Amino acid sequence: MPQHHPRDLAEGDPFGPDTLPYGVFTTPDAPDRPRVGVRYGAHVLDAAAAAAAHGSAYADLLAAPTLNPLMAAGRPAWQAVRAEVRGWLDEPYFHPLEEVTLHLPFEVADYVDFYASEHHAANVGRIFRPGGEALTPNWKHLPIGYHGRAGTVVVTGTDVVRPQGQRKAPGDDLPTFGPSLRLDIEAEVGFVVGTPAPDNTPVPLSDFREHVFGVCLVNDWSSRDLQSWEYVPLGPFLGKSFATSVSAWITPLDAFDASRTAPPARTYPLLPYLDDSADEPGGIDLRIEVTINGETVSRPPFSAMYWTAAQQLAHMTVNGASLRTGDFYASGTVSGPEPDQLGCLLELTRGKGPFLADGDEVTLTAWAPGANGARIGLGEVTGRITPARTAPPGA
Structure with missing residues (x-):
């Protein structure tokens, strides 16, 4: 049993008793025994050990190697466990954060990525369609998204290998194959589903809290040259599917009760299943910071997002698609109206670059x-770019 105990938290520490995010960790003495931990300042509460010592009814859930059993238990269990965790903060079940190994905290079932920032979508539209309409006709009527690749969702700290694929510059007659030359970031916010829903049972806006377990930061790495050549007519594929980095910590949705904020005014009346005018404020006032090699390049405000996470969940299931424990969906690039609030290099450089070089580290x-x-914190997301690993086929 660990004997460490966290010192008093520094004033303003975003991982205090109002945050308490969940993760999965191992220790050097038990590297093959991942279990659930809760971050408190610069320490990790061994929730599995504390639950076992106190005879908690949820001890088995907290001893699991992923968060999925806890997430599947439903919101009453989430609230009960959170209350118990608060009662364990004065007890000696802590490990210093630097002494543990953090793992991907949940098993990803499906992954969906949205395109919910009007500022981002308009900026990209102006870059890709100069002289045309910045937004497509459907953009303000539904949350646009695509189905991503769950198998390449990785935990923070995992290196990102530069992807390879077909590229075609505007002046070239034919495509070539090779490492991406326009590798980019996308600063996003992700939502992790706990309680499932059966097939053909759309999730209404009012049931958002019953299904979404928590929130995390996401970097949905993007290859702009692969993407621009492949995306017509079916959209993102190899330019997006090579890596999506997520935090090791999932902050419970209830931790953001005091951070809820109204989304921007909508341009058109929304169809009933998306109309949130009578619901609680659907936005979250998250302040994101993006650094590259230690230099801050942007501070995107999540409060500026046009579409909310509740609307995204409602739209994702309105056609009868199932909802499973471990389903994961992300907001799309978060960008604000100001030049220092843009969530990707494509916008920050107006499409001209430079983009990411090998060795660059993004946090x-x-x-x-x-x-x-x-302050309510989200665990950081860091990734370092490493060179492409293989030569082009036939080289």
């Missing part, structure tokens, strides 16, 4: 205002 951090001046 996303974020926090939201909590009650009584507290």
Whole structure:
């Protein structure tokens, strides 16, 4: 049993008693025994050990090697466990964060990526379609998204290998094959589904809290040259599917109660299943910071997102698609209206670059205002670009 105990938290620490995000960790003495931990300041509470010592009814869920059993247990269990965790913060079940290994906290079932920032979509539209309409006709009527690749969702700290594929410059007659030359970031916010829903049972806006377990930061790495050649007519594929980095910590949705904010005014009346005018404020006032090699390049505001996570979940299931424990969906690039609030290099450089070089390290951090001046933190997401591993076929 660990004997460490966290010191008093520094003022403003975003991982205090109002945050308490969940992750999965191992220790050097038990590298083959992943279990659930809760971050508190610079320490990890061994929730599995504390639950076992106290005879908690949820001990088996917290001893699991992923968060999926806890997530599947449903919101009443989530609330009960969170209350128990608060009672364990004065007890000696802690490990210093630097002494543990953090793992991908949940098993990803399906992955969907949205395109929910009007500022991002308009900026990209102006870059890709100069002289045309910045937004497509459907953009303000439904949350646009695509089905991603669950198998390449990786935990923070995992190196990102430069992808390879077909590229075709505008002046070239034919495509060539090789490493991406326009590798980009996408600063996003992700939502992790806990409670499943059966087939042909759309999730209404009012049931958002019953299904979404928590929130995390996401970097949905993008190859702009692979993407621009392949995306007509079916959209993102190899330009997106090679890596999506997520935080090791999932912050419970309930931690953001004091951070809820109204989304921007909608241009058109929404269809009933997306109309949130009578619901609680659907936005979250998250302040994101993007650094590349230690230099801050952007501070995107999540409060500026046109479509909310509840609307995305409602749209994702309205056609009868099932909802499974471990389903994961991301907001799409978060961008604000100001030049220092853009969530990708494509926007920051107006499509001209430079883009990411081998060896570049990108880190996303974020926090939201909590009650009584507290800060609610999201675990960071870091990834370092490494060179493409193989030569082109036939080389």
